[in-house]
Amino acid sequence: MRDIFHEELEGITAQQLKMTALVKDAIEQATLALLTADLQTAEKVIQDDVAVDSIQHDLDERSISLMARQQPVASDLRTLVSSLRISADLERMGDLAHHIAKLARMRFPNKAVPEDTVAIVTDMGKAASRIVEKLAVVLEFRDINRALEIEKDDDEMDKLQRTLIGSLLAPTWKHSVESAVDMAFLSRYYERFSDHVVSIAQRVYYTETGEFAKKADS
């Protein structure tokens, strides 16, 4: 019985990794669409989000069915409950990439990001891409050291957000209020994306160690 259980659990992890890969692609393509005012890419990200939602739905059904059939207890039960939450976080990350793509589409044919803000948005996009890449390693290898590193990576994202917000509020901001509001929301989408990665990393850490993660030196 236990062997079937762990085999099915591996299937669940495989699906989580697939979701993670889709979400990584979504955030990267959304950033590209945003920075280059590429409508076609934006539309593709928006459409592809249903694939993420559909895997989440499937994953939840598998987790609940596995609970019902195998009646796991203790750490196996916690792992399954945790997997329900991980898929919810990944689904939300897909939504955030979708929001970014929608901003690109809304401002098309203009570029949503003013020229002097491109560098910082590029950095936020790269930070999002790096953190979700690390997340894939955490999920695949249950790597608790990398899970701890993710909190530091998120601090980096928070710093980028503060810098971007600071630039909107500075007297040197010469663009419209609309543009400032766009950039404020945009910074929040990246920041929340990164928060969900932290939340998943913390769950993996807890499932593996039975303890709550203490923040690594930062």
Added chain:
Amino acid sequence: MRDIFHEELEGITAQQLKMTALVKDAIEQATLALLTADLQTAEKVIQDDVAVDSIQHDLDERSISLMARQQPVASDLRTLVSSLRISADLERMGDLAHHIAKLARMRFPNKAVPEDTVAIVTDMGKAASRIVEKLAVVLEFRDINRALEIEKDDDEMDKLQRTLIGSLLAPTWKHSVESAVDMAFLSRYYERFSDHVVSIAQRVYYTETGEFAKKADS
């Protein structure tokens, strides 16, 4: 065995109602603190958020322990899984009230909301209060008609958000970019608060009927 199970399930619902009451109080007090630049009330909302987090933690432990001890299947298992998600939504609603209180604190002794934006923010606060009040009825009486109504109430909130954003972007906006960014974030906090209520109402509907909610006429 089943009787103990349903007794414990009632205990879980009671805790969800307690969380809902705390979150309702938090959003109302946060709105008050925001509109009157009341630092003391803002601080209280910020501090009290730990109580919401702590009930969520306790609720999750109870749900997982109940799963392990009673090994529910079918609809009982789904109800428990759904309760894990409901508590996560409620916890996030507490966070959003906390964000609103933090905005009030950040701008103290000034009022964060410009005079000509007070009416719409007041309406958003009232809409949040009404929708979470209805949520309590949905959770307590598993009232699927009210669960459907909640989607319409959320449409109302979305409309308020669009109006607020519209006013920031209008040529008549005479306040700072900082103030526009504050109001943009604020509108999103209320809107997301309302989204989480919808998500809980949809879960209750699904648990009670086995079907996904179709949006009521709107």
